[in-house]
Amino acid sequence: MKKIIHCLSFVIALLILVMGVVGCRPQAETPGLGKDIAGTTAFPVVTAKERFKIATTTSLYDTGLWYYLEPMFEKKYNVEMDIVYAGTGIALEYGRRGDVHAVVVHDRAAEDKFIADGYGINRRYFAYNFFIIAGPLSDPAGIKDMPPEDAFKRLAEKGNKNPEKVKFISRGDNSGTHTKEKLIWSKAGFKYEDIQKAGPWYVEAGKGMGPCLLMANEQGAYVLADISTFLAYKGKLNLVPLVEKGEIFLNVYAAIAINPDKIPTAKLQMANNFINWLISDEIQKVIGTYGVAEYGRSLFYPTAGGGCNLPNCPTVDEYSKPVQ
Known part of the structure; x- marks a missing residue:
């Protein structure tokens, strides 16, 4: 036991000696960090953009x-x-x-x-x-190549008769696209307030253009979209452009x-x-x-x-x- 204690004492003393020698060594200056004339470390000034x-x-x-x-x-x-x-x-x-x-x-x-x-x-x-009206390839409302105003009339007619097969997804978010949709309804002879409560075929999503396209795709519905976003999302969609021509689409x-x-x-x-x-x-x-x-x-x-x-x-x- 005494032999073990003596050995431990020797090891501890040796460690203390080594630490003391290392601690006395001068610290090397970190490369790249110069010192100014006052002896303090000088850092480059970063200006916020x-x-x-x-x-x-x-x-x-x-x-x-x-x-x-x-x-x-x-x-x-x-x-x-x-x-x-x-x-x-x-x-x-x-x-x-x-x-x-x-x-x-x-x-x-x-x-x-x-x-x-x-x-x-x-x-x-x-x-x-330009805007387009996109929808399922089967086009249950039969709007392909119609003038935009006539297409909206047909959507309202078919949607009221068969809301399970004909649905329209509206942005419903007071966006520029939503405003354009309201204008087309007006040109088609409808009051937008009447369209809003027309029935289950008309759905106000309250979403951006991309999410609305995905929602219409999931439900096999029609949607008014700008052609740019439609093309950007095309790989995720089964929808196709059905109505593409009309001055009102600018x-x-x-x-x-x-x-x-x-x-x-x-x-x-x-x-x-x-x-x-x-x-x-x-x-x-x-x-x-x-x-x-x-x-x-x-x-x-x-x-x-x-x-x-x-x-x-x-x-x-x-x-x-x-x-x-």
Whole structure:
């Protein structure tokens, strides 16, 4: 026992001696960390990037366009973007509350009111596409190739008679697409309030475009959709485009800066940079080719070049004149 204790004492003493020697060694300076003249470690100063917030329609999210454009803008202007995706109605409400610095929307009447109320300035249109009515290949309502207004009449007629076979999924979210749907119902001779309570064939989803397409697909229903989101989701759908032609289907996207006279927290200069960047030749070319490699066609048409020649297309100044 004494022998064991003596051995342990020797080992402990040896460990203490070794630790003391190691502790006395001078510490090596960490590479890359210099010292300033006062002898304290000097670290590089990191400047926080400016944050720029926008609210944008869900179709630009569902198609992936913003995932593509966002890093390009951030790099060019050394800014951190925060993007909120919502239907046009909600996006404009974010603008009214001062939660964002710019909005990207597609409902001209709602935009006009937003601007008239003093919340938005410097609107410029930068892209457009078209709506379609999609539905099951069997087309139980028989709407294929009808004018949009006639197709809606047929959907109401067949839906009321046979709600098990003919259903329509509405966005029901006050989005630009929902507003377009209401307009088509009106042109077809219906009051939207009557359509809302027409019966089980009409379903208000309260969802974005992508989820609405998936819901319509699950239920074998009809749906009004922008062609870009439909193409982006096509691989997940059994639905097909049934009605594709009609002036009322035009869908134009606008960027609007928040007015600092109305919202003191607005960042007008950065918002103007954003708008001018969207209508620049460089980004218009990007928009015009986005989706070609994957879908065989562009998901959006750029406004530059005046390719939009329908009655409600924006004027040259509305899509090309730089804002200040």
